[in-house]
Amino acid sequence: MKPEEVEVRSSLARILWSLGRKEEVREETASVERLSQRQHQRDQSSYSLARGNLLLDQGDLNGAAELFREALKFDPESARARNNLGLALARLNDPQDARRELEKAIALDPKLALAYNALGTIYMQAEQISEAEAAFQKAIRVDPQYAEAKSNLGALYAKLGRNAEAVALFKEAVEDSPQYPQSYLNWGLVLASQGNLSRAKEMFEKALQLSPNLAEARKALQIVEETPSKQN
Template sequence: MVAPLPALPQGFLFRRRSESGKLSCVTHARSVRARQHSDQRRRAFCFLVASLVITFAVAAFAGLNATISLAASYFPNLSQTHLAEGKAFLNRGDVAEAIAEFRAAIRLQPDHAEAYYNLGYALGRQGDLDGAIAAYAEAVHLRPHDPAYADVYANLAHALGQKGDLDGAIAAWKEVVRLHPGDTEASANLQLALRKRGDLDRVVVAWQEAIRLQPGESLAYAGLATTLTEKGDLDGAIAAWRHSVRLNENDALAQLNLGVALGQKGDLDGEIAAYREAIRLKPNDPDFAEAYFDLAYALAQKGEVEEAIAAWRKAIRLNPTAGSERKRLGLARTAQGSLERAIAAWQARIRVDPADAFAHFKLGIALGQKGDVAGEIAAYREAIRLRPHDPNLAEVYHQLGKALAHQGAWRDAIETYQALARVKPDDPRIKHSLGDAHRVLGLTLLEKGELSQAIEQLGMTLRFDPANEEAKRALASALLTERTQRR
């Protein structure tokens, strides 16, 4: 309910306002309304400012989250960029820059296995084996069961092998085989590491496991055959080589090795047949001249000298420098036969290549075994004439000295041993051989009554062999006899 207006005092009359009074009232009313509008505007402005602050704060927060999300998604891409740059540097041969890029990729993405792998490879190229091993190890630690990382295990195995850590290398190769069971190259490297450790039984087991996993793989049988040969199991080796050539009839090397195994077993006909098959597969390959050498020795042992000569000539035409190892093997096999065949084989070899000092040496040995000392000495002298200063022929000097001593040519024997000392001063047999030659010559001269020369030779004996009691007694006797004669 609205309160009534108060009563006007008596005598109070409304008067007509002047214009100024009217204006004054209007102005007052407008002033009140202006203040009201101003308050409203201030309130609206404050509300607007507050709204803007809140809006900007929300926007800023949302923007920060977006920035963080963008950065999180950007770093892996940046890491990949560093990886790509590193690979490019590596391809250009700039290993140091490549390493820096790979490290940058890892800093941005610490679980980047591929970056660790490439870092390991680059460090290995730089010669930092320890760094390479650490990087490879981290890569496979991050991806231990990924078949795509079998190559990383392989690189790790190679690096560990170079460091001499055979156990570590073996463990790494086993991981490669685990990830790629059919990888015959990895199996071969595993067997090689086991062989270096001397564990041939485990090598055999590993090859047998490889064959179980890949029964149609000829290389696995070849590896097994090689290991069985090292173990002395020729029957097992021959069986494995036969499996290998059955699986790969065009494998000339397997045929060659089958022939070698058959030859060691004494199956001369089988040996020759295997060599002929190997030659049929690679008749004009200079790297395969060894097959002709092997065939030549086998034919010579069988007494087929002319065919042996033809095989030797073919081998020399293909590769004049080949055959050193085969020569030694050939000697071992020809020595198993009759001496006559061995002598014929080496004489045939000399007919093909008269400058072959090795063949002259081996002919000398065969002649010596036959009892032809003069022929033996002549063969040794020819070998030395062909290669007079070759320390690899130290054995020729030694055998010549022995043959001369056997003939009683002690002075010549001493000269030969002295020549050996000049050619190969560190030969451990020199002192003993010279001491023995001087001793025998001294005793011989003492028996002949040539005291001064005997004393000289016996003194030389004690120079090379101070503990030789026989030489001491003989020298004392010679000195006493000489003193007595002077009186």
């Protein structure tokens, strides 16, 4: 319930009091108290969620998970807190609990593309290919410009040898989000596997330009630079 709705109910209670309708006043007053408490809980949940997000970005996964759990104590229906707890647990190598939280997040908000994408990553790591594909595709259906999900689905297709489909997705991902480095890295890996080293080198360099600490891109670039080039 929004704060302005609490104010409306408070005003209604005052009007009812002036009309002598005391029983209805008691009902409205009780309703206002419940709504105010609920709003306070949501505010506390949002605060814990924001702090958890900060720790997640800083790599403090245990601290982030604890704050996301705290957020859920205040607001068990927070889909974003469920999702972010799932992300933290996945990075803590707890895929079973991570998947459980992500599925709960989706149940709360079926339009939460982030959760489908995270589920897809967990399935992909577990070699559950069809489940991973379905999750990434769902993320893209929910958010047609979701570059990370397109890049992940492309990486899955590349793993399966479906390079044409993979490259098409990488191109879309780059168009949707030119600042997302993983798309360039994934695209470069496919190009390198096809022997197009000069073009792969460009992709790895672009990924590193956007994210200088992207170790996989730096390693891939080193390998390409040490490999004799071929005419493509």
